[in-house]
Amino acid sequence: MSRVHRCSLLALVLCVGLSCVSVPGPRLSKDPATLRYTVTFVRAPTRALDVEVVLVRGTPRVFRFTSPGGVASVGAYREDGEHFELPVTEEGRVLLPADIRFLRYRYDLEAPTRSRGQRLFTGMGEADAWHVAGRAYLIRPHQTPPDLRVELAVEGADALLPWQPDETGLYRLRAEDLVDSGFHGFGGRRCQVVLPDAVLDVAVLGHFRQLEDSQVCGWLKQAADEVLTVRRTFPYPRITVRVIPVPGHEGPSLFGMVLWSSPPSISVLVGQDASAASFALDWVALHEMLHLAHPAFLPRVPWLSEGLATYYTEVARVRSGRLSAERGWEELVDGFARGRRVAGARTMEEVVSGNGFSPGTYWTGALLALHLDVEIRRATGNRRHLEDVLELLAERGPSSTLGAFGVAVDAIAGKPLFDALLARHLKRAAFVEQEGLLQALGVTAESEGIQFVPARDSVLREAMESRGYIRESPGIRR
Ligand SMILES: [Zn+2]
Secondary structure, three states: OOOEOOOOHHHHHHHHHHOOOOOOOOOOOOOOOOOEEEEEOOOOOOOOEEEEEOOOOOOOOOEEEOOOOOOOOEEHHHHHHHOEEEEOOOOEEEOOOOEEEEEEEEEEEOOOOOOOOHHHHHEEEOOEEEEHHHHHHEEEOOOOOOOEEEEEEOOOOOOOOOOOOOOOOOOEEHHHHHOOOOOEEEEEEEEEEEHHHHHHHHOOOOOOOOHHHHHHHHHHHHHHHHHHHOOOOOOOOOOEEEEEOOOOOOOOEEEEEEEEOOOOOEEEEEEEEOOOHHHOOHHHHHHHHHHHOEEEOHHHHHHHHHHHHHHHHHHHHHHOOOHHHHHHHHHHHHHHHHHHHOOOEHHHHHOOEEEEEEOOHHHHHHHHHHHHHHHHHOOOOOOOHHHHHHHHHHOOEEEEEHHHHHHHHHHOOOOOOOOOOOOOOOEEEOOOOOHHHHHHOOOEEEEEEEEEEOOHHOOOOOOOOOOOOOOOOOOOEO
């Protein structure tokens, strides 16, 4: 920690005031029990975020960046203007001296030293439309007492953060909302997808060559409608989606991700040269939205979350009519083959204990999800299914555990089956269950493609492909 200079309180107040001059914004309250953040989007010399935090008396003195690396030091000010420039440790921590009232620092969105692969998190954009993960630039108390409130205001750009602001644009949060503060968008354009019981607020952060914003929103609406073939209602009343064009690519979705902010936030990279027609076969946006259909598993269980989203990505596209049943099963069978190539002779347990995001993890998980769906249907005479497990868990809150998932499966099936079925998959060669399962469902992979033949569980397969809970939703607003 090094003391750099003193400045008067008056000068500090002027500095603080100046950041608000250009764009009048929300009024932060004077509540002394609330941490008050002001985030200001600045354009020169590079695009950056200036962050100021007004501390609460008694605030814990250890602050941190959840994902450090973007800020080297933080200015800390006492009431009388005494100023410290505090280094950020490698773990992202900042230890405050006593009686600090303000923190100020700048996060450079355009810092050239960051690797391209990390830019979705650390900052990517064009002109005045930028995308960044809150965890990269927002400092927060290391400990987050549940009663510690936060107000956050954004100046200098229209922002799309995961949370719903009040009518003045002020975000009223809890300190724990900043632990994973999701994806943030600054600038760009907006459209809104309206569902029967939910809205998706969408930021388009850059320019497409062939796409109108309404087509981007139409594509997201298609995905959201398909979530309604799996869940009775959209899983959250409002979520935010940021779409970032990537120059030099035609692919509709190059990459997508959900962050478990509260509520979750989604961002998708889309080729700048993508056409509306290319959205027809896209699965990425749907896959990310289907992650909202299951609870956040804590601790993380990638084979389960990815398995559920991967299985339902194909099921939902068949149910909506976007894929024929044959094509949907072909996607599943091809995916199993890709997973099998990665898995080799290893057990599922060995496959999923490695890289949590390899095709082996996704597709062994998807096979298990399919198997669970079939077993629940077998046990209940086709009256209950895996979606009922998701509905039951949704009633219990936004997060869950592997154990609670298994208990819910058994409750819906009306008999214990989860542990034994999981052990059958985990302990044996990955994908060894595939052949018998597809045979029972009457799904055969011929040289000319997928064929259906009468089999023991054909009726279950037909029920799995049926339209489930689908409803028409009102539309798109711009
Ligand atoms: Zn996923």
